Every structure is written in C-alpha cells, then in structure tokens.
C-alpha cells in the first residue's frame with residue numbers, strides 16, 4: 001500500500017462517527033478514540049484497487065472505520081471494469097482473486113475485452129464489516145469546478161448521490177454544496193458530515209473563499225495525496241496557514257464561525273510504493 005496516514009478527527013465530527021458506529025453495532029465498548037479514513041478512492045472512480053481489498057487493508061491495520069468517497073458516484077448498482085487494460089489492473093485482479101478465491105469476481109468478455117464486475121458497498125460490507133470492530137461508511141467526493149478552479153467536497157454517510165451545483169463563485173459553490181448535504185441530512189435523519197477537500201489542489205480555493213463560505217465547518221488541513229500543494233509554495237500559504245487565516249478573518253469580520261480540521265489519506269494508488 002502506498003500511503004496510509006491516520007485520520008485525525010476533531011470535535012463535532014467525533015459525535016457523528018460515534019453515531020455511525022453505534023448504528024453499525026460498534027465500536028468496542030469504552031473505546032473513546034476511533035481511527036479511520038474519510039477520503040478513499042477505489043476502482044469505482046480513479047483508485048486502482050478493488051474496494052474489498054482496500055477495506056481489508058484498513059481493517060487489518062487497526063482502523064475502526066473507512067468511508068469510500070468516489071468522484072460523484074456511490075458504490076452501488078452494476079459497474080464493469082476492464083480486467084487487463086494495464087499492468088496495475090492485472091496485478092489488482094490477480095491479488096483479489098488470490099485473496100478471495102478464483103470465483104469471487106464475476107467475469108465477462110465485452111467486445112473482446114475481459115471485464116470484471118465491481119462489488120457494491122453492500123457486498124463489501126457483508127464480507128469485511130465486523131460489528132464492534134470495523135465499519136464501512138458510504139461517501140462521495142462531490143467533485144466540481146468553478147471555471148478552472150477545482151472545488152471538491154466529501155460527504156460522509158449520505159443516502160444518495162449529491163450532484164454538484166453550478167454557481168457564480170468558488171465560495172458559493174462550497175456554500176451550495178454544504179446546503180445540499182444539510183438538506184439531505186434533514187430529509188433522511190442521517191448523520192452526514194461534509195468537508196472541503198484539499199483547498200490548494202490546483203490552487204482552487206483560497207482563504208477568502210473559505211472565509212466567505214461561512215456555513216463550511218470542516219476542511220482538510222491535511223490531505224495525503226502528493227499532488228495537492230499541501231504546504232503551499234513561495235507565494236501561496238500551506239493548509240495550516242490557510243486555517244489560521246480563515247479563523248482570524250472570520251473573527252475580525254465578527255463572524256467567528258468555527259472551522260475544524262480533518263486529516264485524510266485521499267488514497268488512490270495501492271500497488272506501487274513510492275517509499
């Protein structure tokens with residue numbers, strides 16, 4: 001596995017996690033700190049491994065929960081992927097067949113191309129979840145742009161896909177997505193948490209945008225993907241500095257709405273180590 005960084009969950013988010021955990025029959029009684037990852041990609045979008053293999057890796061490394069957060073999709077319904085379009089895919093198919101047996105994957109040939117069907121989140125849950133020990137949570141990376149500026153937000157424990165809305169600015173894009181999540185939360189009664197992902201990815205979101213989007217309560221102060229400009233550059237602040245700027249600007253504007261930090265893996269690549 002390429003990169004695994006423990007999730008740090010702050011304040012209010014812990015409440016939501018405890019609620020999911022109790023809904024799913026865990027975690028172990030008396031456990032006050034839960035370890036998990038809330039930003040994970042698999043073959044359902046642009047990750048390069050099967051969700052059951054990823055879930056099992058996290059479970060076997062002491063994690064209590066894992067959210068699959070694919071780009072604008074949730075892992076349900078029928079999805080076929082090519083089984084041999086590159087070396088990495090071949091490797092993934094070989095590993096999952098070795099781990100779960102040669103009959104685990106459903107196979108077909110489509111236009112001369114061998115394909116396999118991806119397991120849905122429900123199928124993976126049935127195989128990997130263990131009450132009181134490990135749960136999987138449905139998520140989505142609501143993936144959008146304002147002009148060329150990426151605005152990505154995760155929604156965790158949602159019931160159905162949220163389609164990103166076209167808006168007039170970056171701040172409005174964030175605000176409208178937060179509202180869409182909160183509407184689903186109110187409608188379904190589920191605990192749903194949303195946060196802004198990797199603000200410095202392609203320099204999509206700056207401190208002013210985050211200050212203006214007052215309804216935003218969480219953002220990724222740390223994202224494990226190497227291409228997200230985590231530490232800023234000579235002209236632009238890193239994510240920790242962004243956090244300071246937003247909190248102080250909200251405070252100065254007499255709008256001291258809290259902004260809490262998350263740390264996630266944003267894992268995509270599971271077969272080649274860069275270490």
Ligand SMILES: [Zn+2]
Pocket residue numbers: 141152197198
């Ligand atoms: Zn993203």
Ligand SMILES: [Zn+2]
Pocket residue numbers: 039041141266
């Ligand atoms: Zn992502």
